[in-house]
Amino acid sequence: MMAGQAETPNLEAGNPFSEPVWETPHGLPPFARIRPEHYLPAFEAALKAHEAEIAVIAGATTPPSFADTVAALERAGLALDRVASVFYNLTGSHTNPELQAIERTIAPRLARHGSAIYLNPALWARISAIDPTREPLSEEEHRVLERYRTRFRRAGADLGEEAKARIAEIGARMAELGTQFGQNLLADESSFTLPLTGEADLAGLPPFLVAAAASAAQERGGAHTHVITLSRSLIEPFLVFSTRRDLREKAYEAWIRRGEMGGPTDNRGLIAEIVALRAERARLLGYESFAHFKLADTMAGSPDAAMELLRNVWTPAHHRAIAERERLQAIVQREGDNFALQAHDWRHYAEKLRRAEHDLDESEIKAYLPLDGVIAAAFDTASRLFGLRFDELTDVPRYHPDVRVWRVSNADGSEVGLFLGDYFARPSKRSGAWMSAFRSQERLNGTVTPIIVNVMNFARAPEGEASLLSFDDARTLFHEFGHALHGLLSDVTYPLLSGTAVSGDFVELPSQLYEHWLEQPEVLRRHARHHRSGEPMPEALLGKLLAARTFNQGFSTVEYTASAIVDMTLHLSAAGEDGLDVPAFEAEALRRIAMPAEINMRHRAPHFAHIFAGESYAAGYYSYLWSEVLDADAFDAFREAGDIFDPETAARLRKFVYGAGNLRDAREAYTGFRGRLPSIDPLLRKRGLAA
Template structure:
């Protein structure tokens, strides 16, 4: 196997990207097993080195070990999210424990930790720069936080817990994907489509035809299908049906039910935190965050709640009055919110998604965001069909700076398919680091946008364009990385800082100067009219308090799950627990048979456990930081250079507050966010 396993060879591809077409499913497990053995030998050499421990021969050597293994694991798990199959998911269940066990083995290697500790304890006598100090701190804490100081018996316990946790998270994600893919609403009567825009009807007809139901319309729980359905379909019963299908994912007591898995993940995380000497999992997580303590997060969320709740209640009352004015004799329910909210928005601002779609053709939006990157940071993106991709829909670009120097490879993967999990994310197939050479990154964004139909190109909603800008902001953070060490480079920052580069970029989308670069009608080529841009701005705070409350509710629920103590760790009823946690943000009655926790991949599968508050936390940072661009100019070169040099290129090489203050000149205040959100008293 080794002689022809591409995972064990140097990649002879453009820019050394993965040779996707050559990698077969049966290459992964043997390849990863061999790479674990190779890494084990590298670790042994470091641990058994007879020279006295130094920063170079211990900390840097450790940082540089296992490169091949990291690369193979990145390829595998990225594809397991973007292009999976039953066979791949089965492999994940086999590969995941191998990697977890090996990770624990490194972190609990006493000989190795003893060397790390010597360097850590004698650092005052070493001539290290800030980045070196951060690597040393992160390495030492990494060992401690992974059980290096535990007794032999507790180390075994820690390994068992982390293994079980990795498996439970995998299973959680598989169930959510199965539930998302498993639901189909087939409509036979055209009457049931009343209200739906033409594009959504075309897409549903195409989806039905592909499944052998020509002449019918198929709707799914994928965002491009689900969201227009909830916003436009006049048939209230069908909206209710669709909403309940969406909100009951992995909550039906069947083979894909996640209730016991949620309880298991929460309990395993709690036991792991206790074993390491923390009160709960939130304490453990927040030690390595800007927020530092659970109480600080709760205070932050509750402070925002206090400011948003009165306004959110007003927004709900306004919508109820509007429903009454229309003469619709109903009690407003959650499945009515998007529908009537969209109607009222249209009436108030003469604006809805369908008026904007023709100006947001995907290809033009992508070109627009490239122009923004060029104007701000001097980057150019060249499509390169010679760069291997993992699916025919994926596009590959080489990225260069103003001097023509290679900066990164960028992959873009935009449309839903059954092998791709829901949502949108940025990831990388290779990080950035420096030896004698500067090893440049391979970065990817994965989305689930409205696909082209038989009659139209891919025309995005405003929210989808916002998502494009958001994920591209993360991508810039990865692409512009300029550090010595890959574990501190790019998006390897404190989790409540990682959303700043993504969220700040969304602000450009509200500005005429930016929209004029790309927003033109897909048929006539006419630029987006100034009055539409004004309407976008005027409506930008529409139901902002309600949305803020929704984000706060998820943040509070996340903190509730991860702040449990010994006395209450055994949760009996997942839905009841969730309702209690979100109670103070609830503006509607709970709906039996629905649950958010069982499908909340961010916290039970992704990296947002005890960290969902990060989105609102980063909004404070992004609003405050963007106020500088507003003042100096949207594409002001001095401000852009400062943001690039102090934030984007620095990664996690220093504490984020130090980096932020270097850019901003002061700590952030909440004022700019409250003003932007229309929540300022």
């Protein structure tokens, strides 16, 4: 719990970031005392403090050792980590124009700071000269040293002065562009609403959706009684249930045009510049393309390996989607209409087909998935696998009244960390769902326990009623909670290796694997209970829900895989082309894979925040599928053991995956757990795409 002290000299006493330790419960940030005007001075002071620490490390004249170089680097920058983690959590989940202005200023400054470290010749000379055979290093320390060297090389440490200067320039510009991309997207998402006025506009909507649309209207100031926003948990059910084809089209068009609406929030120009800069940097570093650069340090290893997986899945998924389309078109005809099915129709007719084929009704399922029940299911699964306990804390600082906080402990009572859940959509939150950390686990600066947050965008129920989740929402909650466990269970010494700091195509294993438990009858029987009566989900409904699991998988796999292929294609072939015409490039890439016109990419480029608001998923969207090969195979280990909570399998899973951070290379970690590498077959079976 006691973190190393985050000394920040030269900071006004009233600024909460001037306090080396926060005397709050569990060291949570004192949110109520932190005001927007505190951030810039805190960043400036923390940057200066870090620069001074780096200067000492780089300027040492003794022969370099691991302890005085790498470990010293790992101990440095605590104040900066602290202010950055509070700031960037809030710009994602609860932002405002003041924070956005600071973000635009600080992003390029932070990028330049990072470049100055990685391109510092004296520092690199010392790291290169460490002779690991001359001091006793632990296995973890060998790994940290190796990761540092790789990171410095990949950041350009070996380049000449001119190339280094250009790399720093590119980094700063890309930080600006990524920030702007995210802010534009949030502006488009929070400015659009589709008002529903009168009964006719509500046609087909089940009560939960009418209530959610009323809540959203209220949150937006109440100019209308009901609105649909571009939040996925509102717009997706609207596209499913609304019988007003004209309104579905209107809502859908706005949804897929996010970031592409013209005017100052249009993202297309930014994308062209980002893609060109990434390609230029990759060339400076000696790679053929950004994709080659990116994949070189992943489990997949090369764009070819990733593309091969995508193509292997694309072909059966495409076949399946075409067959699905024919069946949906047949329903249109049967109902006496003769229009050709379009993208804004797909979800609506798929739901009709699902009801016909599986006798399954989305709103019937939701009644058994109240948010609290799904949270309890996620916690209970963690208890049964890893012996964890969750106790809710009510009297602790939080950044928004919606945020809930739990103390997480081991079976023996020892503290694991804190878990924060921030579940509902609001205009100050970006779209999507994610896990993040206010504090990451490590032992180098004292015993630091993690503070992990899950942020969701579920639709809020009216006052006094339970918020009901769709099965997809419940899966998202399990997914992000799997990431949260990866952060919470982390058991490493060095911050560099902590929690989710693993290869991009391995990081979705803990999250996607966790989704499997939600789909187990044993878990649903225990936790899927009616929000009013508390009755368990009837066996017949449970059976139908599970039988329908692979329903519409052609559609889902196609919309995902198309996004991943376009991401990779953009980063493979747009090398250095100035003035990239983004929509034309996207259209051409989709034409080459014969994308069905009735399906869109899950994320079109102008709102593909994964790959443009930051870099971690750039040429990396394939990683969900790559990780799925692993998770499908990994869950089979529990099946083979004959118990989905088998203690020995769970212990291996904790040791090599959830608790291991980046202690081992991804292949080694997986093999440690499973005894071998996986094959693609369990994935194809899971998606119902096996031949």
